[in-house]
Amino acid sequence: MKRFVLGTAAAAILSGLAFTSGAQAAPYGYGHRHVLTPYERGVIARSQANLNRLRWRVRADGRVTPRERAVVARAQARHNALVWRLRRS
Secondary structure, X not given: OHHHHHHHHHHHHHHHHHHOOOOOOOXXXXXXXXXXXXXXXHHHHHHHHHHHHHHHHHHOOOOXXXXXXXXXXXXXXXXXXXXXXXXXX
């Protein structure tokens, strides 16, 4: 009798494990995807244009000093932060 009860309990546990499904990933595209508004696209375009103009000015004399390189890097970081913020808001 003891063997029968233990065998039945083990079979029930194993069958329960076999029929349970694993965790499923969220479906593709799950959640809210932010679509940029025309204003936000304009802000990003103006920021990129300003960055390009700065790069053009820095390279105009054919020599990029370490200070100018730092200014461009800081402007690029600010632009990247702007884009990140607008895309995730």
